[in-house]
Amino acid sequence: MQKLSYNIQSKPYSTYVSVSGSLTSDDAISLRETLAQICHNGKDLYIDVKDLNEIDIYGLSALLAARQHTENHGGETVVFINNTNPLLSLLRSIKFNNQLNFRDCLIMDPYISIAS
Numbered sequence: 001m002q003k004l005s006y007n008i009q010s011k012p013y014s015t016y017v018s019v020s021g022s023l024t025s026d027d028a029i030s031l032r033e034t035l036a037q038i039c040h041n042g043k044d045l046y047i048d049v050k051d052l053n054e055i056d057i058y059g060l061s062a063l064l065a066a067r068q069h070t071e072n073h074g075g076e077t078v079v080f081i082n083n084t085n086p087l088l089s090l091l092r093s094i095k096f097n098n099q100l101n102f103r104d105c106l107i108m109d110p111y112i113s114i115a116s
Contacts, residue, residue, distance in 0.1 A: 002020070002021040002022055002053055002054075003021050003022065003027070004019070004021040004022055004023055004024075004027035004028075005020050005021050006018060006019045006020070006031060006034075008034075008038065010038070011043075013043055013044065014043050014044040014045070015041075015043050015044070015045050015046070016046045016048065017038075017045070017047045017048065018047075018051070019031070019047065019048065019049050019051070019052055020051035020052060021051075021052070021053065021054075022052075022053060022054040022055075023049075023052055023054065023055045023056075023058075023059030024054060024055065024059055025056065025058050027059075028056070028058035028059040028061065028062045029058060029062070031059075031062045032058075032061065032062035035062060035065070035066035035069070036066070036069055039066055039069035039070045039073060039075070040069065041073065042073045042074040042075055043075050044075045044076045044077070045066060045067075045070045045075055045076070045077045045078070046077075046080065047066065047077065047078070047080065048079075048080040049063075049079060049080065049081055049085060050080055050081060050082045052085060052086060052087060053086065055086050055087050055090055056090070057090075057094075059087075060087070060090055060091070060096070063079065063087075
């Protein structure tokens with residue numbers, strides 16, 4: 001199991017968060033708190049999880065909470081993902097696959113598509 005790591009880049013109209021490793025329990029709670037702090041500014045939130053190799057219900061909860069905080073403050077949340085990501089398996093198993101706005105990393109380069 002690879003420990004969670006994330007990087008946050010803030011732009012004038014958006015925030016980009018890349019997440020890699022294992023998004024489970026304690027790490028997910030910590031990320032949830034961090035995302036809650038940056039989602040109150042009305043910016044769009046782009047979350048790149050293509051390098052995520054494990055996620056549990058706590059990790060999913062962190063992503064859904066970030067989406068809710070962002071939308072409550074006038075922004076949109078987009079998740080960059082690939083077809084082999086464990087997040088997709090989790091969402092399908094609990095029938096939540098329509099809860100996040102996904103972009104396929106194989107089609108879009110998230111570094112290019114982020115609004116400045």
